[in-house]
Amino acid sequence: MEQKIKHHLTDEVLMAYAAGTLPEAFNLMVATHVSLCDECRAAVESYDTLGGEVLDQTPGNDVSLTPGSFAATMALIAGGAPDTIRTTRGRDTVLPQPLLEYVGGGLDNVKWRSVGMGVKQAILPTSKDASARLLYIPAGMAMPDHGHHGTEMTMVLQGAFQDDDDYFARGDVEVANSDLHHTPVADIHEDCICLAVTDAPLRFEGLLPKIAQRFARI
Amino acid sequence: MLWVDHMIRIRDDQDQAAFADLFDHFAPRVKGFLMKSGADASLAEECAQEVMATCWHKAHMFDPARASVATWIFTIARNRKIDVLRKQRRPEPEDLGWGPEDEPDQADVMALQQESEQLGRAISELPPAQRELIQKAYFGDLSHSEIADQTGLPLGTIKSRIRLALERLRHAMK
Secondary structure, three states: OOOOOOOOOOHHHHHHHHHOOOOHHHHHHHHHHHHHOHHHHHHHHHHHHHHHHHHHOOOOOOOOOOOOHHHHHHHHHHOOOOOOOOOOOOOOOOOOHHHHHHHOOOHHHOOOEEEEOOEEEEEEOOOOOOEEEEEEEOOOOEOOOEEEOOOEEEEEEEOEEEEOOEEEEOOOEEEEOOOOOEOOEEOOOOOEEEEEEEOOOEEEOOHHHHHHHHHHOO | OOOHHHHHHHHHHOOHHHHHHHHHHHHHHHHHHHHHOOOOHHHHHHHHHHHHHHHHHOHHHOOOOOOOHHHHHHHHHHHHHHHHHOOOOOOOOOOOOOOOOOOOOHHHHHHHHHHHHHHHHHHHOOOHHHHHHHHHHHHOOOOHHHHHHHHOOOHHHHHHHHHHHHHHHHHHHO
C-alpha cells in the first residue's frame, strides 16, 4: 500500500497539465505524481472536465469549416485508424509507468552518472524548455546547498528526505522557487531516489559546486 | 445537450448520422480551440478533422462514467495540440485499469454527465472577466505571467481571479 501523500502539486500546475500548456519535463512530473496520487488524479480529471466545458462554450458559429470538411473526415475514417506506437510497458516497484518510457525500462536501465559524493543523476530526454532528471542520493547525504532561478519540483520515488521542517516520502513533491534556499538531506534509512524537474538552471553557492554544475549540467 | 447517446450509437452501430451531428457541433469548436492556441486556419482545420476521426476510431474506449463527450473530445484535441503545435510528447499517468470493458453503471453515468453540465452552467454564469481568464488558461499557450502581459492585469490579480473563479465553480457544483 502507498503511504499517504502529504505534499501535492499546486492547482495551477494541475490545471496547466490539463490545458496542455506545461513544458514536457513538467508534464512528466505531473504524470508521475498522478500515477501515485489519487487526490491529484481526481483534480486533473476535473480540470479536464473544465476544459471540455470551455471547449463546448467556444463559439462554434464564428469559425467556419472548409466546404467538404465532413467528407474529408469520413475519408480519413475510411482510411482506417492510424497505427498507434506501442511503447515499452513494464512494471517497476520504484519507477511509475510514465518514467519507464523515458528511462527505456526499469530502475536497472537508468544510465546513472556520478555527480560526486556518491550522488548520481540521469538526465531524461525531454524538450529543451525545461529539464527532468533522476537523482540518487545516498542515505544520510545532504544535497548540495543551492537556490533556484526558476521553479524546481522534486518528487520522492524511493527513500525520503528532510528539508527544514518538512519530511518528504514516496509520492511527495517539494516545490521550490527563486525565493527558497534549501538544503535537503536524505533520510538515513534508505538511499533516496527522486525525480527533479526545473525550468531554469539551479543557482549553486560557492565556486566548487559552480564548476561541478557545468559538468553535471544541473 | 447530452451527447452520450450519440457516442454510443457511433460506438455500437458506426452510426454516420450520429457522427454528422457530433461533427457539426464539435469540429468548428475544435478548430477554434486550435486557432486560439496559435495554429493557422488550414492547420487547425486539418487537426480538427483528425481529432474527429480519432473520436470515431477510439469510440470503443469512450467511458461515459468517466468523462462527458465534451471532455473526451477536449482531451483528444489537447493531445493533438501538443503533438502538432508543440512537437512534444505527452506523458500520461499510469492507468488505473478501469477500462470500459464492463458496461458502466447507469447511475455513475448520469451523475458524471450532470456534474459536467452543472460545471458548464457555472462557467457561463461567471463574470466575463473571470470566464475570459479561464478560457485563456486553456486556449493559449499562455502562462499566468503571459496572461498578465496580454491583459495588462497584475499577476497577483490574475491568480486570485482564477482562484476565485474556481472557488465559484466548486461552490456551484455543491
